[in-house]
Amino acid sequence: MTLWLPFVALGVLATLAGALLRVWRGPERADRMMGAQLVGTGGVAVLVLLAPVQGWAALDVALTLALLAALAAVGFVKASSPDGAGDPEEDEPPTTDPRSASEKADG
Amino acid sequence: MTLAFNAALCALILAAALATILGRGIFRSIMFFIVYGLLMAVAWVRLDVVDVALAEAAIGAGLTGVLFLAAFGRLVREGAEAEPPRRINPPAAVACVGLTAALTWAWFSLPIPERPGPQLAEALPRAGVENPVTAVLLNFRAWDTLLESIVLLAALIGLWMLTREDDWRNRLGLPQHVRPGGVMSGFGRVLPPVGLLVGVYLAYVGADRPGGAFQGGTVLAAVGLVAAMTGLVRPPRISAPGWRAVLVAGPLVFLVAGLAGALLGTNFLTLPAPVAGGAIFVIEVALLLSVAVTLTFLVLGPPEGENRR
Numbered sequence: 001m002t003l004w005l006p007f008v009a010l011g012v013l014a015t016l017a018g019a020l021l022r023v024w025r026g027p028e029r030a031d032r033m034m035g036a037q038l039v040g041t042g043g044v045a046v047l048v049l050l051a052p053v054q055g056w057a058a059l060d061v062a063l064t065l066a067l068l069a070a071l072a073a074v075g076f077v078k079a080s081s082p083d084g085a086g087d088p089e090e091d092e093p094p095t096t097d098p099r100s101a102s103e104k105a106d107g
Numbered sequence: 108m109t110l111a112f113n114a115a116l117c118a119l120i121l122a123a124a125l126a127t128i129l130g131r132g133i134f135r136s137i138m139f140f141i142v143y144g145l146l147m148a149v150a151w152v153r154l155d156v157v158d159v160a161l162a163e164a165a166i167g168a169g170l171t172g173v174l175f176l177a178a179f180g181r182l183v184r185e186g187a188e189a190e191p192p193r194r195i196n197p198p199a200a201v202a203c204v205g206l207t208a209a210l211t212w213a214w215f216s217l218p219i220p221e222r223p224g225p226q227l228a229e230a231l232p233r234a235g236v237e238n239p240v241t242a243v244l245l246n247f248r249a250w251d252t253l254l255e256s257i258v259l260l261a262a263l264i265g266l267w268m269l270t271r272e273d274d275w276r277n278r279l280g281l282p283q284h285v286r287p288g289g290v291m292s293g294f295g296r297v298l299p300p301v302g303l304l305v306g307v308y309l310a311y312v313g314a315d316r317p318g319g320a321f322q323g324g325t326v327l328a329a330v331g332l333v334a335a336m337t338g339l340v341r342p343p344r345i346s347a348p349g350w351r352a353v354l355v356a357g358p359l360v361f362l363v364a365g366l367a368g369a370l371l372g373t374n375f376l377t378l379p380a381p382v383a384g385g386a387i388f389v390i391e392v393a394l395l396l397s398v399a400v401t402l403t404f405l406v407l408g409p410p411e412g413e414n415r416r
Contacts, residue, residue, distance in 0.1 A: 010112045016119060016146075023138050024126055032138045036145075040168070043145045047152060057157040057317045060309065061148055061164050064326060067302050068169025070294075071329045072141060074336050075173035077291065078283075079180030085281035085336075089289040 002052045009049040016042045033076045040069030116153065120146045133182070133190060137175040144168030157317035158240045161309065165325035173332065174406055235383025236314040244319065245387045249365065249376040255321075256358045256394060259401045263354065270345065270409040279342040280407035283335060295337025302330035310395045314384075320357075320391045324398025331403035342407055350400060357397025361390050 019042060022035035047062035078085060123146055127139040144167030151160035182188040227239055227247075234242035244252045285291045310323030334340045343350045364386050365376035373379050378386045 006109060006112055010115060013112065013115045013119065017122075020119065020122055020126070020142065023142060024130065024135070026135070029134050032135060036138045036141050039142045039145050043149050046149055050149075050152060054152060054155070055157070058152045058160075060312075060318065061152050061157060061160045063305055064161055064164040064309070064322070065145065065148060065168065067298070067305060067326060068165055068329055069145070070298055071169050071333055072172045072176070074291070074294065074333055075176040078336050079176040079183075081180075082184075083281070084177070084180045084184060085283045087285035087289060087291045089286040089291065090284070 005049045005053055009046050012042055012045045012049065029076075029080070033073070037069060037073060040065060040072075044069075113153065116146065116150055120150060131190060131193075133179055133188060137172070137179055140175065141168055141172040144172065158238075158319065158322070161317060161319075161322040162325070165322055165329070169329055170325060170332075170402060170406060177406070177408075233380040233383070235378065235380070235385075235387050238313060238315055238317065238319075240317070241313050241319055241387070241391075245390055246378050246383060249361070249378075252394075253358065253361045253365065253376065256361060256397060259398065259405075260354060260358060263401050263405055266405060267345065267409055274345075274410040276344055276346045277410035278344050279404060279410055280335065281411055283338050285338040291337050292339070295333055295339040298333050299330045299339065302326055302333070306330060306395075306399070310391060313391060314387065320394035321398055324395045325402060327395065327399035328402035328406070331399065332406055335403070335407060345410055350404075353396050353400045354404075355397070357390075357394040360393035364390055 016039050019035045019038040022038070023032045026032050044062045044066050047058045047065065051058040051062070077088060081088060120143065123139050123143040127136050127143055130136055130139060144163060147167060148160045148164035151157070151163055179188065227243070230247065231237075231239060231242055234246045236242050236245070285295075306323045306326035306329075308323070309318040309326060310320050311318070313319030313323070335342050364378065367386075368377050368379065369375040371379055
């Protein structure tokens with residue numbers, strides 16, 4: 001059974017080339033981010049498939065990758081909000097113009 | 108089969124690395140840098156060095172990516188995200204090619220190391236832990252690890268020096284706000300419990316299996332960042348004495364253990380064999396907390412924005 005796992009892992013790895021292409025071409029930033037997230041998901045899959053062959057400690061790496069990839073998504077959403085600290089779901093962000101925010105803070 | 112897998116992995120890593128430095132646009136480079144870290148973690152697992160893979164997954168793919176994304180967000184807000192026109196700097200190019208050639212030469216002239224070496228295998232029973240990496244990091248070569256923990260602290264102090272006079276005593280980072288009950292605030296309640304468990308687990312198994320205080324601490328730092336960014340907790344004030352105590356706890360406990368070793372008859376930073384296991388555990392716990400808090404504060408940055416008041 002474990003004989004097949006490297007073949008499957010290679011298949012998953014090959015699909016990551018497609019994700020890399022999406023990161024390269026974009027066109028939107030969100031497209032690139034989703035491509036990078038897909039590489040993260042694929043990386044977790046490859047590590048899980050390698051674990052029986054390579055040693056079960058590979059699962060710890062898969063777990064860490066899964067957690068930290070989620071952090072990158074939060075970081076991206078935060079960085080894309082107008083003041084760098086918001087949430088796209090908010091109806092009316094408290095301050096839409098970063099300049100007015102800094103003026104208020106300075107005053 | 109393994110050859111095909113390795114070749115495909117190498118090709119993807121090379122593609123990601125080339126795209127990072129050759130692609131136009133800062134955001135694209137950041138994305139490829141994150142992808143590069145992810146793929147490198149897989150490569151380290153493939154090379155059977157899971158300790159390095161954990162560090163690469165946590166720091167290379169995780170925290171550094173968030174740091175770059177935050178920096179890019181700031182460039183966009185300041186209207187400075189446009190890339191400067193590309194020119195080749197001949198001295199820098201020559202220096203880089205020279206360095207690459209020297210490193211390549213050094214790599215090929217190195218002897219192939221035995222893992223673990225005969226001296227390490229002989230000394231391991233006296234280390235107090237079973238993971239050879241932890242034994243080297245916290246016992247046989249503790250000096251390096253002590254300095255590394257101090258370097259992290261020095262980096263944070265350097266960052267905090269950028270705080271403006273008026274901001275001193277305010278809360279760290281930007282004031283975060285999210286829609287109550289929205290996806291992001293919900294996410295901030297789902298991830299931290301899982302992350303806490305994984306971070307403590309990684310630090311705990313470090314004694315016997317791949318893992319350790321630095322890897323666990325980075326995962327805990329990710330938990331702290333998610334909790335802060337999703338508005339679950341407010342970052343502490345820069346002047347909070349309790350948090351400062353946690354920052355210095357790791358290096359301090361490490362130093363005290365080293366001095367105790369010197370007083371008990373062995374050398375400075377050499378742990379006596381009967382108590383080595385317990386001492387390493389205490390040092391690991393202190394380092395775990397310090398690394399987690401230091402990295403969280405480093406990524407949050409000094410107080411700014413509306414936190415300035």
